[in-house]
Amino acid sequence: MTAPTMDPAAARRRYARVCVLFWLPLGLTVAPAVLLFTERGLTLPAIAGLIAVHSLTAAALELPTGGLSDVLGRRPVLAAAGLLNLAALTLQALGATPLLLGLGAALMGTARALSSGPAEAWYVDTVQAHSGPGADLRTGLARGASATSAALAAGTALGGALPWLLGRGPDLGEASSGLVLPLSVPLLLGAGVEAAFVLYVLTALPEPPRPKAALRHVLRDVPATVTAGLRLGGRDVLVRRVFLSAGAAGSAVAAVELLTPGRAAALTGASESGAVLFAALACAGFVCAALGSHLAPLTARFAGGGERAVTVGLGAGACGLLLLGATSASTGAGPVVLAALGYGLVHLGLGSAGPSQNDVLHRRVSAGGRTTALSVQSLALQLAGALAGLLVGALPPGPLPWLLGAAVLLAGALPWARRAPQTPPRPHPVPPPTTPVAATDPAEAGR
Incomplete structure (x- = not known):
């Protein structure tokens, strides 16, 4: 059995394409989703319930599905994610009842x-199989993160423009009786892109052949892989820093996403125009994140290493939140410009820190537990974001909620300022090879 021998440059290109194809459909939903659900007759509390269903489902399945990818392979799990997104977007575009939505x-x-991790794990597996464990990872991780942010930015802009172009204004009353509204079109377009994503994953992401996995083997090996992933963060200081800074980033993002729409509405004087301003800001934020990710390798070189680059990125994001907090009670052109700079700085800093964090993570884990580790990282981000959202929502309006986000992000940056003990990377412990499935390691097979 041999691992795929793909040139690292080709692997970077394919990884970036996968990121674009997966995240573009989700970007298409940013602007029209809430308005579409409102047109379907849902109240704001009901829409909040839909968001909670999404978040809780993702959090509950984050670790088990990460282990599933490490057991079954990256490609089938990614393809399954694309098919589920295709079905979800179709239901949300055409569904007329709360149950379907x-x-x-x-x-x-x-x-x-x-989808949390398999594509990135495939990229790292493929590059290390070609060039060994010392291969450059940060460049490809940065390009993938840039592609993700660019796809979200493009999707947000297109998803906001299409309904207006098709409906020629906000009056959709004549179309409201049908299943397909102008607001449905971006979601249906996203479903089409998801079909292309599935086809691309199945044809362009080669993996070494794996023995067929019996269901009982999968159910037995996945919990063991998940347990090993959780233990890794407890004993490896660098991996623990990655998980903690992911939680800090999730808190910062939650504060920005919750507080910015109301601030935009207050600035424009109406919720409708505020929604348009927020869509433009979200698009600009994704562009800043893409730029930060693109500059991550350069930042690491200037900072003197990946760990210091994480400190710089998270520190820049904290400064952006401080600017947003300092201008929250002010009016006038000057404070608005400073607030816009702060908003961009938050996304630029987080985008810059991400590839360096993940470069550190991938050098501390082996292929057998790579997706599980990424899932733990994603879970930390989501749970911390949910908790921070509750805290921020309970605080009185003004600078305090923004300052809370800045303090948490700064706390996530400080551990990276201290140099970690210089110990060789410890491979992620995987379940004993009691089954052929768990024993398959693409990186090891290529050596």
Whole structure:
């Protein structure tokens, strides 16, 4: 059995394409989703319930599905995520009842959990199989993160423009009696892109052949892989820093996403125009994140290493939140410009820190537990974000909620300022090879 021998440059290109094809459909939903659900007759509390269904489903399945990818392979799990997203987008575009819309939210949450890590793990597996464990990873990780942010930015812009172009304004009353509204079109377009994503994953991401896995083997090996992933964060200081800084980033993102729409509405004087301003800001934020990710290798070189680059990125994000907090009670052109700079700085800093964090993570784990480790990282981000959202929502308006986000992000940056003990990377412990499935390691097979 031999591992795929793909040139690292080709692997980077394919990884970036996968990121674009997966995240573009989700970007298409950013602008129209809430308005579409409102057109379907849902109240704001009901829409909040849909968001909760998505988040809780993703959080509950994050670790089990990460282990599933390490047991079954990257490609089938990614393809399953694409199919579930296709079904979810179709249901949400055409569904006219809360039950169907809730089912779509649950399917999308499941897809989010399934997609958390397999594509990145495939890229690292492939590059290390070609060039060994010392291969450059940061460049490809940065390009993937840049592609993700660019796809979200493009999707947000297109998803906001299409309904207006098709409906020629906000009056959709004549179309409201049908299943397909102008607001449905971006989601249906996203479903089409998901079909292309599935086809691309199945044809362009080669993996070494794996023995067929019996269901009882999968069920037995996945919990063991998950347990090993959780233990890794407890004993490896660098991996623990990655998980903690992921939680800090999740808290910062939650604060920005919750507080910015209301601030935009207050600035424009109406919720409708505020929604348009927020869509433009979200698009600009994704562009800043893409730029930060693209500059991550350069940042690491100037900072003197990946660990210091994480400190710089998270510190920049904290400064952005401080600017947003300092201008939250002010009006006028000057404070607005400073607030916009702060908003961009948050996304630029987080985008810059991400590839360096993941470069550290991948050098501390082996292929057998790579996706599980990424799932733990994603779970830390989601759970910390949910908790921070509750805290931020309970605080009085003004600078305090923004300052809370800045303090948490700064706390996530400080551990990276201390140099970790210089110990050789410890491979992620995987379940004993009691079954052929768990014993398959693409990186090891290529040596």
